[in-house]
Amino acid sequence: MRKLLTILPLVAISLFALMPHSPTAVAQNAVSIEYWNINNQGFGGATVDLLIEQFEAANPGINVEARVQESYPSLVQNLELQIAGGNPPAVVQIGWPYLDYVYNNLPYVSVEELIEKWGGAEHVAQFPENILNLTLMGDSHVGLAYSLSNPVVYYNADMFVKAGLDPDNPPTTWEGWLEIAPQLSQANGGIPVFNFGYGSDNWILQAFVESNGGRMLVCKDGEYRSGLDSPEAAAGLQAWADVVLSGQSLNATYNEATPAFIGGETVTYTYSIAGRGNLQSQASFDLRATVFPQFGDNPVRVPSGGNLLVVFATDPQQQEAAWKFVQHLTSVEGLSEWTRGLGYVPLYEAVLNEPAYAEFIAQNPIQQVGNSQLDRMVRWTSFPGPNGLAAGEVAFRATQAALGGQMSAAEALAQAAQEINELIAGQPCTE
Amino acid sequence: MMKSAASTSAPGRSYPLAGSRVRISFTFSRHVVPYLYLTPALLAIIMFVYLPLARTLYLSFHQGNLLNPTRSFVGLDNYTQLLNSPVFHRILLQSAQYMIFSLIGSVLIPISLALLTLHLTDKELDFYQSALFLPTVIAFNVVVLIWAFFFLATPNGLFNRLIALLDQPPQSWLRDPSFALPSIALIANWKIMGFHFLLAVAGLKAIPKEILEAAYVDGAHEWTLMRRIVLPLFAPTGLFLVTVTLIGSLDAVFTPIRVLTEGGPNNATNNLMYAIYSEGFRFFRVGQASAMSVLLILLFGSAIYMQYRLLDRWVTYER
Numbered sequence: 001m002r003k004l005l006t007i008l009p010l011v012a013i014s015l016f017a018l019m020p021h022s023p024t025a026v027a028q029n030a031v032s033i034e035y036w037n038i039n040n041q042g043f044g045g046a047t048v049d050l051l052i053e054q055f056e057a058a059n060p061g062i063n064v065e066a067r068v069q070e071s072y073p074s075l076v077q078n079l080e081l082q083i084a085g086g087n088p089p090a091v092v093q094i095g096w097p098y099l100d101y102v103y104n105n106l107p108y109v110s111v112e113e114l115i116e117k118w119g120g121a122e123h124v125a126q127f128p129e130n131i132l133n134l135t136l137m138g139d140s141h142v143g144l145a146y147s148l149s150n151p152v153v154y155y156n157a158d159m160f161v162k163a164g165l166d167p168d169n170p171p172t173t174w175e176g177w178l179e180i181a182p183q184l185s186q187a188n189g190g191i192p193v194f195n196f197g198y199g200s201d202n203w204i205l206q207a208f209v210e211s212n213g214g215r216m217l218v219c220k221d222g223e224y225r226s227g228l229d230s231p232e233a234a235a236g237l238q239a240w241a242d243v244v245l246s247g248q249s250l251n252a253t254y255n256e257a258t259p260a261f262i263g264g265e266t267v268t269y270t271y272s273i274a275g276r277g278n279l280q281s282q283a284s285f286d287l288r289a290t291v292f293p294q295f296g297d298n299p300v301r302v303p304s305g306g307n308l309l310v311v312f313a314t315d316p317q318q319q320e321a322a323w324k325f326v327q328h329l330t331s332v333e334g335l336s337e338w339t340r341g342l343g344y345v346p347l348y349e350a351v352l353n354e355p356a357y358a359e360f361i362a363q364n365p366i367q368q369v370g371n372s373q374l375d376r377m378v379r380w381t382s383f384p385g386p387n388g389l390a391a392g393e394v395a396f397r398a399t400q401a402a403l404g405g406q407m408s409a410a411e412a413l414a415q416a417a418q419e420i421n422e423l424i425a426g427q428p429c430t431e
Numbered sequence: 432m433m434k435s436a437a438s439t440s441a442p443g444r445s446y447p448l449a450g451s452r453v454r455i456s457f458t459f460s461r462h463v464v465p466y467l468y469l470t471p472a473l474l475a476i477i478m479f480v481y482l483p484l485a486r487t488l489y490l491s492f493h494q495g496n497l498l499n500p501t502r503s504f505v506g507l508d509n510y511t512q513l514l515n516s517p518v519f520h521r522i523l524l525q526s527a528q529y530m531i532f533s534l535i536g537s538v539l540i541p542i543s544l545a546l547l548t549l550h551l552t553d554k555e556l557d558f559y560q561s562a563l564f565l566p567t568v569i570a571f572n573v574v575v576l577i578w579a580f581f582f583l584a585t586p587n588g589l590f591n592r593l594i595a596l597l598d599q600p601p602q603s604w605l606r607d608p609s610f611a612l613p614s615i616a617l618i619a620n621w622k623i624m625g626f627h628f629l630l631a632v633a634g635l636k637a638i639p640k641e642i643l644e645a646a647y648v649d650g651a652h653e654w655t656l657m658r659r660i661v662l663p664l665f666a667p668t669g670l671f672l673v674t675v676t677l678i679g680s681l682d683a684v685f686t687p688i689r690v691l692t693e694g695g696p697n698n699a700t701n702n703l704m705y706a707i708y709s710e711g712f713r714f715f716r717v718g719q720a721s722a723m724s725v726l727l728i729l730l731f732g733s734a735i736y737m738q739y740r741l742l743d744r745w746v747t748y749e750r
Binding site for chain 1: 496606698
């Protein structure tokens with residue numbers, strides 16, 4: 001009996017070892033690919049799972065493993081280490097500010113190469129030219145545009161009512177907001193009216209700078225130069241700094257800004273339309289949104305947030321599976337699911353006409369606000385060259401200095417422009 | 432004639448056998464065997480310490496990222512850029528500030544608290560040890576999240592609620608350069624203080640009671656006891672605490688910086704350790720990150736050498 005008891009576990013272990021215990025062992029010629037994304041469960045994770053499930057059901061033999069990364073910067077860090085180790089993930093969401101870095105430094109597979117090897121030209125042809133151009137670097141496309149978002153002004157309609165203001169007609173200009181801000185604050189216990197959550201990605205900075213007529217980056221004498229030392233850029237940042245320094249706006253990063261708005265500690269929250277799903281599920285008040293404000297007569301220019309899908313798989317089987325998966329994610333059905341789940345704007349016409357999406361958009365006025373800004377979207381600035389990421393950090397530091405009141409926006413941006421120009425010196429451009 | 436073994440051996444020792452075999456055997460066992468024993472450890476140290484150090488030094492003279500095998504040689508450019516950069520000077524200054532905060536929060540306060548416990552009963556001491564040690568066992572990320580609620584910029588932040596009682600407007604604690612660095616230092620020291628308190632208590636308890644009693648009988652007063660007996664005998668523990676605190680001071684604030692401020696606002700919470708991380712893994716500028724690492728090693732190495740030279744004079748070791 002004792003002998004039997006000794007042998008039994010050994011037999012069990014041997015049997016377990018021989019059993020096909022992973023999906024790869026079940027299917028013949030199965031391919032496993034990794035999909036790196038930033039969609040945790042609070043930010044579209046469930047939609048990613050659903051899209052993978054649909055893809056695997058339609059493509060037996062391909063297993064997709066989603067790997068969630070903390071943020072775009074940490075994703076690129078880990079990607080670099082993974083590539084250095086010779087084991088790149090198959091499909092990766094690359095944040096727009098990292099496009100230049102990926103183009104110059106990482107061994108991606110271009111869309112042209114993927115089409116040549118595995119077909120799919122008709123799928124790519126659905127994308128309008130301006131959307132395709134977002135990923136065009138040199139003479140090839142680094143990846144396919146996937147997530148496109150823009151900043152909208154979410155607001156607490158209940159607080160508008162409390163202040164005796166019409167929540168159906170929120171201001172659409174900066175001047176309009178400044179006019180009603182004291183009334184809104186006073187009626188709601190003196191809380192800050194504005195809340196521009198920001199991070200080192202310079203996304204909101206670009207919206208302020210470019211909507212005031214400035215530019216983050218300009219092309220001068222065949223070389224990229226910082227555009228931050230212009231009076232227009234300074235006016236944009238100063239407008240933001242003024243409301244922060246006067247206490248009318250919260251000075252908070254993304255992590256602090258979202259809970260503050262949800263918790264009723266600010267009247268508005270200028271944030272990505274991609275956050276719509278999350279905010280709607282959490283807000284216990286009448287949540288609404290309006291467009292990013294216009295400054296004077298300047299046209300509104302909002303940076304396109306989000307990411308592109310880039311293939312890094314080197315193994316032919318994995319590469320083919322990765323390209324199939326990218327096409328699934330950017331299909332009409334895939335994009336409909338994606339934009340409904342999170343709030344990103346649709347990439348091409350056919351998505352707008354997809355029945356589920358059309359029904360959803362008719363019932364969701366907040367999403368309509370994001371979609372209405374499509375023609376105001378510009379490329380999210382990616383500073384060029386090997387020091388591009390460090391240049392972005394310089395702009396972020398200038399923002400912090402101006403918002404903290406240590407320097408005027410003009411001083412901070414002039415200093416930053418000088419530093420950025422040194423960092424990106426020699427990077428060629430065409431007018 | 433047999434040659435005396437004593438003539439071939441170490442002074443003061445004699446061996447019964449003589450001859451070349453014995454000499455070889457002796458030489459081997461005396462000069463080679465110890466190194467054979469040391470070899471595995473030496474190999475590990477060479478592989479995991481000295482080779483990476485040499486690689487860091489090599490990279491500091493180049494420009495490039497982790498992936499690209501073609502790195503351009505830039506000589507001392509990375510070093511001159513750093514040494515001429517006002518941002519780097521500020522980072523150095525702030526690193527020193529973090530060290531000073533650490534010496535206060537993780538050495539001075541724990542030792543003072545430990546001295547205060549000298550008159551407590553064992554039961555009371557147990558209570559204080561447990562209470563103060565608790566933060567040490569909490570994961571650092573959790574500690575940072577706890578403190579994030581204290582430092583929230585909104586009126587509902589705990590510190591903002593406290594100052595609201597004094598009719599003060601809410602502060603952006605972590606976005607205000609004058610508050611940000613002390614706030615980050617406070618988090619790190621809160622986490623470490625309990626452990627250092629425990630070490631200080633152990634150091635104090637190790638002082639032989641007989642010496643204290645004898646001095647007391649001889650008429651020494653409390654202050655004299657403290658100055659002449661307790662502090663000198665506590666000095667080795669104190670030196671240890673100072674050393675580990677200085678070495679770990681920049682490391683200790685890394686997690687709060689990474690999670691809460693990313694070195695901001697406008698570099699106000701940045702230090703050498705975080706700057707190296709940023710250069711290497713956020714901006715992928717391996718050359719600059721390596722040059723900073725080399726400077727950090729030189730700075731820490733010389734600081735610790737000087738610290739030993741100076742403090743060794745004051746420290747009394749019981750032998």
